[in-house]
Amino acid sequence: MSRPARVTHASTRAVVLDLVRAAGMISRVGLVNATGLTGGTISTVVRGLIDEGLVAETGHAESTGGKRRVMLQLNQFARYAVGVHLDDARTTYVLTNLGGAVVARISRAAATGDVVGRVTREVDALIDSVGVERGRILGLGLVSARPSAHHELGKSLEQVTGLPVVLDHDATAAAIGEHWSGGVGATSTFAALYMGSGIGAGVVLGGTTYRGSNGHIGEIGHACLDIDGPLCWCGARGCLEVLAGPAAVVEQARADRGLARAAGLAGGRTRASTPVSADFAAISRVARQGDARAVALLERSARYVAAAARTLANLLDLEVLVLTGPSFATAGSTYLPVLRAELDAAFIARDVHPISVRLSPSAASASAIGAAAIVLQSELVPRNQGLRLPDDLAAGEPPVFQQLVR
Ligand SMILES: [Zn+2]
Structure with missing residues (x-):
């Protein structure tokens, strides 16, 4: 050789x-x-x-x-990494060791106001909770749905914490977390379908993370499922998110007074300040308790998500699709069978190779774990x-x- x-x-x-x-x-x-x-x-x-x-x-x-x-x-x-996931509802922090195993985890309501001060204090609390020396920490991975909006935050955190900061997309981080932890084969072509307040996908092609030209990869939430559908904030009509994403499910649940009451959805003035993923989690909770109206809403949403997931699987010839993110952490058991049925029935390559569809074992903190994995990767590979x-x-x-x- x-x-x-x-x-x-x-x-x-x-x-x-x-x-x-x-x-x-x-x-x-x-x-x-x-x-x-x-x-x-x-x-x-x-x-x-x-x-x-x-x-x-x-x-x-x-x-x-x-x-x-x-x-x-x-x-x-020997070394550790910090992962921070900024979601509209919560900020999740993990400390992982060099092998990527989580040694400490905290989750707090999303920071408002002095975000730098708040995140710094919470990172300190995370590190102090296990007493790791600062010198052993390689850096801090900061991920969110809009990493380009967090450049200034990243720079400030670097100055205040003294840790190198890397920014990335939360769905991409979730995919990297699954890959790094060995949840999928090393050279697999797979996607992490991420659902928090919105829906996105992180993509790993043949073992290598694909970020697109500028990191704006995987916007599957804006796949069009009805060209005459309602207008979406992105400028298009009939996007998956506007038809059946968590915000749409919450709106539909509010329209049903009995369901809104059963799920304890906030109304009136408090309504605007309640994060979508928190309301979605409340609907998922009553669905798990057997509320037929909630189950019907989630199953309808799942059929739309399944149609978009099939398109993603066909475009990329996926081998594995992992469902992850806080909204799949609460409602994954309703979505999983619907997605599996859709791909069993209509995945183009199904006669040539199977596609495995499964729930992430750590769906709620997958992006934070992936954020720490990105730091480890930058050191190791x-x-x-x-x-x-x-x-x-x-x-x-x-x-x-x-x-x-x-
Ligand atoms: Zn859209």
Whole structure:
């Protein structure tokens, strides 16, 4: 195998570190096989990572007749990352370790007024709750539905907290969180369908996060499902969101006095200040308790969401669709079977390959977890964000080094 030329020390270190992370446990020989680098180079890089405290030696592999091999694994608690998700209803904070596991999580009502001060205090409280040294925190990922609106906030937080800040889209972050945590295959083509107050999608193509030309990817909430439908704020008519998104469901529930009362939807002057996703959660709650009117509204919404999801699946030839975000956290059990039925019946490629549709196990905090994962990725795989180890690496093939450093 030819070796890639002009590989910098930093990217070699990043590649080796990411292989150790993704493999769980791997020997130096395994790293040589996976990267195509020499034993000497691997030895030097691994020694550096052990000196930095990022990688630890851990026991020996079972002998297969030859010499027993020392295994390496990530030192999960060597570094941490903060993820912050700004939603219209709540701000969710997570602290993850180097492996991406959540070690602390808090959720607060959305900040108004002095947002910088409030977020800074809550990040401090998050870090203090587990007593992690500041020097071990790599940075802060800040995600929202409109990252371009948060540049100033990001800059201020960087100054006040002293942590590097990266901004991204919440649906993209949710997709990265699923991918990083190993919830989907390393080289999968998949989408995270995100539903909070609005509906969006994060997309990972063949294992690589796709952000579009300027980060405005996945606006599936503005797919047109009725060209003569009601006007949407985006300028078009009959968008998924205006017909059947959480705000539309809340409006429809308000029109039914009995349902509005059963769900405790605020009326009058308090109405405008209640976040859509909070009202949507209240409707989902009474649906779970068996309120037939609420169930009918959610099932109608689910049919629209399913039609848009089918279009997304057909456009991208998806292998996996993960439902995530706070509104799927509360109503996912109603939407999931409707989406599955739609794709079983009409996904174009269904005879060639299946599409797996499932609920995220951490739908409420997926974007915050993804925000922290983006920080970890920028440290661990800086030259090719979003790429993980292929599933078959543990078997020692095929070499992926050239892909990783391309
Ligand atoms: Zn629209």
